[in-house]
Amino acid sequence: MMAKDGLMKRWWMRHLIVIALAALGTAMFLYSRTEWSPMHRWNRALGDMSLVLVAMAMALGPISRLSRGFVRILPYRRELGIYAVLLALIHAGVILFGWVQLxxxxxxxxxxxxxxERYVMVQQGFALANLIGVLALLYGAVLAGTSNDFSLRWLGDKVWKFVQQGTYVLWWLSVAHTAYFLFIHFLDFHRSTPDANWFQWPFVALVGTVMVLQIAASLKTWRKARQRGTGTAATV
Incomplete structure (x- = not known):
């Protein structure tokens, strides 16, 4: 009974820690853009922090393979993914009600x-980026909705792992969606171009770091497999 209570405490602690992290990060993004309109401040703060949480979830796997000391924090991937999707949902609500006004x-x-007296296409890139964002949100909702022990038991280990591997799809959809609004959307010669978003190069560094970690972890796994194969061949 005591072990079960301890497990529940750790489960709640993970949620509380990630909630605090998400709230602090969102507040910092908001504070960094006081010159923007409230709608765009909230829009970007929520979207950017959602991406940061997804990046952290993506990084935990390869980090734990590179250093076994990080294995104990792997369970945080679940909470990071859940709250990344929740922030993305609020981000989508701000766009729907504040930007495009439903x-x-x-x-x-x-x-x-x-x-x-009809609608005309004026922003092709805006359309594609938002459709990518909607797809990422739907995909993320499936991942967040199955990030629990009940879904693991109901789907079975193999199916659940297959569904959760979609995190890689969610990550790259989120990267593509964010990259458009950071680097492309405001490059329009028909209107004045605002100052560059300060998050552009931190975004590049974030994506690059995740890629480097994944490549390094894959190389380490490959080397270990090669060493095992060589050792088996030598004994034969």
Whole structure:
């Protein structure tokens, strides 16, 4: 009974720690852009912090393979993913209510033309980036919804692991969505270009770090497999 209580305490502690991390990170992103309108401040703060949480979840796996001392924090991947999706949901709500004002045609790059009395496409990139974001959100909702012990028991170990491997798809969809708004969206010669978002190069460093960790962990795993294969061949 005591062991079970200890396990539940650790489970709650993981949630509390990640909630505190998400709240602190979001507040820091908000504070860093006081010159922006409230809608865009919240929009970007929530989206950026969601990406940071996904990056942390993606990094824990390769870090634990590179250093076994980090294995004990692997369970945090579940909470990091859950709250990354929750932040992304709020981020999507800010866009729907604040940016496009529930006009779904605007969400996919259309604007109403009074002279033509119909919607016309004006932002192709905006449409593609938002569709990628919607796909990432739907994918993330599936991952977050199955990140629990009940789903593991119901789906079975193999199916559950297959579903959770979709984290890599979620990661790259999120990277593509974020990269568009950091580097491309405001490069429009029809309107004034705002100052560059300070998160551009930290974003590049974040994505690069995750890639380097994954490559390093893969190489270490490959070398170990080669060494085992060589040792087996020598004994034969």
């Amino acid at each position: 006009d779904l045609m605007r969400l996919i790059g259309f604007e109403y033309h009074p002279g033509l």
